[in-house]
Amino acid sequence: MATAARAVELAVVHALRERTGGVAGGRVVVLVGAGNNGGDGLYAAAGLARRGVGVHVLTTSEHPQAGGLAALRGGTARLVPLAQAWPAQALRAVADAVGPADVVVDAVAGTGVTGGLRGVAATVVAATREAVEAAPRPPVVVAVDVPSGIGVDDGALPGDVLPADVTVTMGVAKPGLLLPPATVCAGRVEVVDLGLDLxxxxxxxxxxxxxxxxxxxxxxxxxxxxYSRGVLGVVAGSDRYPGAAVLATSAAAPLAGMVRYVGPDGAARHVLDARPEVVVGSGRVQAWVVGPGVGDDDTARLRDVRRALAEGLGTVPVVVDAGALLALPERVAPTAVLTPHAGELARLLSAWGRSTSRADVEADPVGAARRAVSFTGATVLLKGATTLVVGPSEEGVAGSSDGTGTVYAQADGTDWLATAGAGDVLAGVLGALLAGRSADVMAHPPLAARLAAAAALVHGRAARAASAGGPLVALDVARAVPGVVATLLAPPLRTGPGGRMPG
Known part of the structure; x- marks a missing residue:
């Protein structure tokens, strides 16, 4: 607890220095619940008070952690018990304290709460959120371990939550800090090393x-x-949507040894105009990308999709996107990576007999992705602001109760990435990566999930590089991919004695 409280204290000190230029004289409100999470907040409050910070401690429990209370006594921190206060008094105390604060510390509840906050804790957190949002200059919010009330295990938002700017979490990042929709409430996550052997x-x-x-x-x-670097086959685009073919092949071409494009003459001409190194026509490949820009009613292109699926599934890794998703057979191997967005996943689950809306998927994206894995046996990459990747659990390794494995949650992009064609670029990046590691994936299918998560990271970083803080189009992202990969693969700079580069 001493280590945890010290980390919270230092996070607040950093926030105060950034906000006010100093520490002493800063104003901090600490919301304290019961148990160890509240104890972390109390010890941090005591340390801040010793630094000359004006500290208000608002307790939501009749029995705050005893050691933390003892540390607080005799100092300058002001203790305001709210557990027995009338609701109107509690709301007024929160508003009076939070409005002028520089930092608010959320130490109400940690990993022991399920199903959302209740009673006084819920009232205080909701009132604090309103006060933060209403403040002319909103205070920085620092959460202790997790923002109080999130679904710690599944990333759900079952009730009132105070979104954090920084979450100081203990020992290891909790799933709810990584998984949507709760991840948006976590802010920047700082993990405190407690010496756990994981x-x-x-x-x-x-x-x-x-x-x-x-x-x-x-x-x-x-x-x-x-050929040894990996040949990728691409069935994408159509006479109606030729751009999808251009985007997928443009993203893949620098990353693969060769890209083969299978499609109509019109789309092929667009592809060759953009990427003359692409080979038009079928042939031996180490992975397939099928579906980008293929409509559900495009009979001719769906024939190409089904031909590629019949050739590839079970033989090489296959990325299945957009129009190809509904052409899947009932069961496939984890070496097939499905890449739906929320609407497409809802359609898939409904087609498989589980009536699902887009809103259902967005409310529980982890559960929806896991159901898709259970239904198909595939690896599923669910595109979104936080992209989720999940596959079947490895044999002999405990996954979730439904037989799925680790959920990878990548949030590496920018809000500007919400643009037409971005998914086509991701499909090309992922397909090229799978082609380059085709033999490894076929020998060890669970590797497909980690590679899909790696592709999502590169895709997100490329979007950030292309955006530079402003708008972009999907082709900008494709063009930025090689530079991002080069940066990721660059060896770290090593300095000699005195900090100078060795000669």
């Missing part, structure tokens, strides 16, 4: 880092040639 544990949720992607990405060797 090497033999399979995470329920994970987020790949730059180093993970560098380890996963196939890098050519001196003896490689275009």
């Amino acid at each position: 090497t033999r544990r399979t995470p329920a949720a994970a987020r790949l880092t730059d180093a993970d992607v560098a380890d996963l990405w196939p890098v050519p060797h001196r003896e490689d040639h275009k």
